[in-house]
Amino acid sequence: MITLTLLHPMQSIPVQSWTFEQESTIRIGRSTDNHVILYSAVVSRHHVEIRKVESGWEIVNLGANGTYLDGRRITQVPVDDGVIIRLARSGPNVQIHLTPQSVEASRSLIGEKTVGQSAKQPVSSASIGPTDIPSEMEFVTAPPESDEYVTTEAQEDVPQASQSSKASSLEPAVESRDAETPPATSHFTLSACCHQYINSDHLFCLTCGKPLKSLGGIGDYQLVKVLEEDELSTVQLAWKNGQTVLLKTLLPKWMQHSEAIELFEQEARLFLKINHPALPKVLDVFSVAGQPYIAMEPVYGRSLQQVVATEGPLTQEAAIARILEVCNALDYLHTQTPPILHQRLKPEYLIQRLANAPLMITGLTPGRVIAPLEASAEYAAPEQLQGQASFASDLYAIGPTLVFLLTGKSPAAFYAQREQGFRFYAEYVPGLSHEVTAVIRKLTNLQPTERFASIKELASVLQQLIPVEA
Template identity: 30%
Template sequence: MIGHELGGRYQIIERIGGGGMALVYRAQDILLNRNVAIKVLRQQFVNDEEFIRRFRREAQSAASLSHPNIVSVYDVGQEGDVHYIVMEYIEGRNLNEIIKERAPLQVDEAVRIASQIADALDHAHTNHIIHRDIKPHNILIGRNGWVKVTDFGIARAVSSTTITQTGSVIGSVHYFSPEHAKGVTTGEKSDLYSLGIVLYQMLTGRLPFLGESPISVALKHLQEHFDEPRSVNPMIPQSVENIILKSMRKNPGERYESAKEMLRDLETSLLPERRTENKLTFVEDEDEDSTRVVPAIKPQNRQNSGGSKLSRDDQGSDERQKQKSNKKPTGNKTKLWVGITLIVIVAMLGIAWYVNKLVTVEEVKVPNVLNMSIEQATEELSKVGIVVGNVAQVYKEGVDEGIVYEQSKSEGTAVKEGSSIDLTVSTAKELPQMPMLMGGTYTYEEAVAQLEQLGVSKDRIRKDEENSDKDTGEVIGQTPDANATFNPDTDQIILKVSKGPANIKMPKLEGLTQAAAVKAIEDAGLKLAKDGIKQKSSYDKPSGEVMEQWPYAPGGDVAPGSEVTIFVSSGYPSEAIEYTFEVPVVPSTDGQKSKIHIIYGDARGENQDWGTRTITKPQYISVDLVLAPNKDGYVYVNRDGALTDTYKVSYIDAKQGTVPQPSLPVTNPTPDESNNDPNGNNGDNNSGNNDQNPPDTGMVNKSKITGRLAKADMKGSKHHN
């Protein structure tokens, strides 16, 4: 069934319980996205048409109940030969498990639980539905302590044939009412009798009637009295004992009239004025079917107690009797009386012998039946005429299931033939259920503490860590699964623990624009910190470009969701000066090509490459500089691979407008030079620079140009060769 989608709607997840009639699964309601419990009828009942009809009818009746203390029935259906009931899923444990774990319960807790059960029964009885199988197994206690009664209507669907077919129903005989045990029609008061037994068991930790077989237990419900609760647990108030005594009367007429009346009694039972109330007493009427002792009829004295004498007529009659008795009997009468006397004597001797035979019972020796199975022990005892009495089934460490480890009379004890002895047999160890440790319920440390309380040694708890979107340290998986039975003494427990989300590589944000950097942060699963964009001036980064990223360097491991701050350039500082310096350059030979390479430095950095230009005549080249109060600018001019000129541009001069500007000496070219200019100039020696320093008239040779440049350099710049 696990993984099967029942009715096209319910995805079966796991088996969480079961009884003699049905198996119970936890499932996911795909349509409403909620957990549900699904009870599936066992296969041996699917061909019993009468059973199926009653099963569905009663389940549908239970679905009509709506009460906070009753498990809601959502749906009833059939898929092929699978008959199922969909119910409310309660996360918690049943009352039977709680009783086994820590009974006797505190009085106030037991009364609170019984009150909620009585409230549920009152609602059901008002709607003409009788449970008929009230027992701790059918009482669920949620994690919040709220009580839920389940299996309404299911008990009614049990036919007489199932009494011996299912262990679940046989187990219920301990909670049967006397009328239920008789097989007669049961009513609302049968549920109250069963509730009284549940309350008895919660407060004493044991059942009122035990026996070696279901039949013997049923007979005890009919014939025997139970040990009163306060004789077992003196801490029970008299008011609460009175509730148990009244609800468990064998005569239904002496029980509570309704569940509502019992509920009212429970709700007030712990009031101070009621705790010490008088014990309830009942008139013990004998059952008409019980054995009665009838006293013998004694002969009346012929003389009254006052000693008065007989009347005259009586005296006369007496005299006549005496006269008759004084007459001598005839011979025949004598023989008759002798014969009768002999017959009476023989009969009396026979009766005495028979009675003596019945009364006198031979003694036998009790054999040793320890370490035998219950079947072997029964056979061994029967060989010597001893019968098995009560058989208690109690787990004992080191003793296999079904083996006798205690007998009420020791080996060799002399007992009458036909006597009974009680045996104690070991049962299988009742294994606890694995608690739900995952799903946000426990951290690893809390889960280990929970398991240690169940008896699991810490060295058998293994921790497996893996990345997930859950908080670090949270349990995200477990083996065995929740609600599965396990042996705390031998099983290894595996807890899968979250290490948190897996780390990611920090992207490089420096050099990106602000918008591109923000997108890169989001794409990587990171977050921009609050006020995470900082503006910062820069000489070497253009405005809008990311200069720095903090606190994670590019390529480093970062947890998803971490916050990042970026520093974005706001451009040059306010005190910076952008200045264009006109650099004069001349070819090595006028009219021939020279390659000019310019290197400059300013606030943006040292030895920056402006580039290379080929010239054939003197001209100016514009170089853009950025100057700072603590950083002047400079320009290096290389011609054909050799440094020819160096110019310094002072921040102060640029700010004041007093930067010396070297002049460019030029000459008019000859016609040949004009016509053969390799740069394609039309004879203008100031090509590209007509707006500055108009050319002189006349011819100028190379030495003259160089000299004038040198003089200009000496006026406004240092010249380094």
């Protein structure tokens, strides 16, 4: 069995899937004689084939615009379970799953199979047929090589997206605010294909992925939208060579403080060295006219807070498995030179890009040495609320986080003034096993030295609470 899943280009969540049980060759393209039909300006009539061979499956490119794997153009490569291919440099992403378990993982997000080969009807359409790439699926993660990038073949009989389409709702989920932006320092021109979308609400051209409007240029980056501003910094959605990033910089009021600039740059360069699969990448650290900037990888998906709110609490085994992922990332941060504290750990910052996919731990941001972070009281250790964060503070936050995953209730409900003073009382959380209660009690001890000695020690204890498969 093999399942192909069309992924949203920015959120990486499943949009539609097709499952094949008997076919030995599966072809993807725009033509109606393909097994999977995708309407996109950059997809060829017959773009790529996935073929069954003795050793498994292989991907064979047929399209004039190429097929890409991990950013590299491919001709013929073997298939690994879960691999994601991109049809053309700015085209749709398709994930390939080879096992029945992965099919179920996809269903958990999109419902029944939306497959032309299945007797079932697709979830989001009245009849089975070709997939017209939705207008909100703005392929902005890879640029065309030139304005002439889309070949004659790729432009044949391609339906154009309506200019009246609504704006994409798939931008980072933070409030947009007007804010001052630095003066433009780079020239930016639209491609010919962009002009049909100028009067729409889209941020990006649906054909080539360029931003349709720019607030100005900072170095090689085009500023697209102001996303967030706090007392310390501003965050903007930016674009560079087909890639969207979050661009963060200090507010103008801090630019009068040379020490603040130095500390911001110092912490940003420390984050630049982070290389862990569960932590968003810092892509660039630079300065323009003395103004420091950090470019960060956007992370799209659902937080565990959203997952629990919509699907209910996790089982003990599932919750501990997620916490072990967090432990792995925190252990990496704590063992860096110099060590890095997270200080903002809570379900809101634990992002699930796909159902059952590994977590991404967000919330790590530079500038904390300039202005202390506002910690969520129900997740933060007492000493952190007093400005004295340490390794033990990150450990503390795991306790309330685990309780939320297991109960779906705010940890604030379990703080009380009782026999041991005001603290988090794990023993009053309903439904916890004795073993988990003991772990949370230790994690949330008022005295940092009475908690676990390290993330590794905690992980070792939690690992013993997961049943061993026979």
